[in-house]
Amino acid sequence: MTLLAQVASPPFAPPYPTRGGRFAPGDTVRVKRGDAPGHMRTPGYLRGRTGRVERICGDFGNPEELAYRRDGLPACTLYRVRFTMAEIWGDRAEQPADTLDAEIFEHWLEATDAP
Amino acid sequence: MSDTKKTGHRWHDMGGTDAGEIAHDQHAYALWEKRVDALLRLSTVKGYFTVDGLRRVLEDMGEDAFETMSYYERWIASITQNMVEAGAFTIEELNARMAEVETRGPTYGEAQGSGE
Amino acid sequence: MPHDHNDDNPHDHDHGHDHFRHEGMSPSGHPYRPADDQPLTYWQRMEIAVRELLVEKGITTAAEINAQIERMDARTPALGASVVAHAWDDPAFKQRLLADGSAAIEEMGIAADGMKMVVVENTDEVHNVVVCTLCSCYPRNVLGLPPDWYKTRAYRARTVKEPRAVLREFGLELPEGIRVQVHDSTADMRYLVLPRRPEGTEGWGQEALAGIVTRDCMIGVAVPQPD
Numbered sequence: 001m002t003l004l005a006q007v008a009s010p011p012f013a014p015p016y017p018t019r020g021g022r023f024a025p026g027d028t029v030r031v032k033r034g035d036a037p038g039h040m041r042t043p044g045y046l047r048g049r050t051g052r053v054e055r056i057c058g059d060f061g062n063p064e065e066l067a068y069r070r071d072g073l074p075a076c077t078l079y080r081v082r083f084t085m086a087e088i089w090g091d092r093a094e095q096p097a098d099t100l101d102a103e104i105f106e107h108w109l110e111a112t113d114a115p
Numbered sequence: 116m117s118d119t120k121k122t123g124h125r126w127h128d129m130g131g132t133d134a135g136e137i138a139h140d141q142h143a144y145a146l147w148e149k150r151v152d153a154l155l156r157l158s159t160v161k162g163y164f165t166v167d168g169l170r171r172v173l174e175d176m177g178e179d180a181f182e183t184m185s186y187y188e189r190w191i192a193s194i195t196q197n198m199v200e201a202g203a204f205t206i207e208e209l210n211a212r213m214a215e216v217e218t219r220g221p222t223y224g225e226a227q228g229s230g231e
Numbered sequence: 232m233p234h235d236h237n238d239d240n241p242h243d244h245d246h247g248h249d250h251f252r253h254e255g256m257s258p259s260g261h262p263y264r265p266a267d268d269q270p271l272t273y274w275q276r277m278e279i280a281v282r283e284l285l286v287e288k289g290i291t292t293a294a295e296i297n298a299q300i301e302r303m304d305a306r307t308p309a310l311g312a313s314v315v316a317h318a319w320d321d322p323a324f325k326q327r328l329l330a331d332g333s334a335a336i337e338e339m340g341i342a343a344d345g346m347k348m349v350v351v352e353n354t355d356e357v358h359n360v361v362v363c364t365l366c367s368c369y370p371r372n373v374l375g376l377p378p379d380w381y382k383t384r385a386y387r388a389r390t391v392k393e394p395r396a397v398l399r400e401f402g403l404e405l406p407e408g409i410r411v412q413v414h415d416s417t418a419d420m421r422y423l424v425l426p427r428r429p430e431g432t433e434g435w436g437q438e439a440l441a442g443i444v445t446r447d448c449m450i451g452v453a454v455p456q457p458d
Contacts, residue, residue, distance in 0.1 A: 044124025067171035103418035130364035
């Protein structure tokens, strides 16, 4: 059973401009899987893991496009997502209730039914 | 790009991989390294490429480069490739200049030119 | 700035940024490794060639490059320490710092210059530590250049999986019951840890407070020691 990490309430407001994305602080999200080659900023150790949106950072150019000399537009909503170490590492977690925050772009996140 | 197949993630994607003790050696920065750092900042601020392009080339250089080259050696390799891709100078120009630099003397101090 | 003229290369003193010809001294007076202590390498040759081509093509100038080096030299952990001290001393500033790190440092006259900084606060419940597993992203504008260890495979690999073991290796044992929170700088944000203000610093001025805040405290691998 997933041990979901708590996030601040009230949440921090987005420090950078955003049109608003699919997800809001407190939402439970799962990081998509994917083993394609290329420049991506979603680490392998988080793929398939479920966390909570800690805050919206803002909208930024897509690094996967910018890396190849394209303009990275339309800008993508970037979220800080909080995971428990139990969620990421399971039995191998050093301390299950410790947490990890990472910035994940919206197209790498999907809604999940997890509580 | 092709290393993902073996492990499901690329070599530079190091989070959670096996590793030993953290080395605490700290090297003293050389002038040429500070110049590389400055070139990266200026090239990106001037719009020739972005830090994403820097990273993309660093990643595509492969794990061997990480193991055998120093940080700023990899950076100048990446900056140079990004600038060639951006059309800032040609490979022919780079070839000619690198060859000429080599004739100036055996040390960085002699080869660095006027700095002006 | 005053300097010796014992070197063999006389140079024009009309130009303020001539000083790069000096053996081993940067414009801000920090010593470099001597330029002639090793044979010229392939990559150094490339740096010289690229730099000269960019100047010849008018993309940049030697003065601009030198100014950027100077700017980077001036960025040291003392900047970050002054931000921490200000936050410890001024609760309203601290709230603004936590809400928008870059805007808050600009209030202090520190140029964020495009860096997008998030400040994360250590409390009696949470200890924060920062890593970039994918490369070596670091809040350079307030801390200067990152230490070599921050860029190692071992730090990047282990901090997200066994942060307590990593902290122990740095000599940091955390109190019972505290949660460790790791921040992986995977995208556009850069992170600064706001350490807890230690007991025994009541009544200290900001300069004294800044004096106990080290770089490693602001990465999260150490805590301030008030002795």
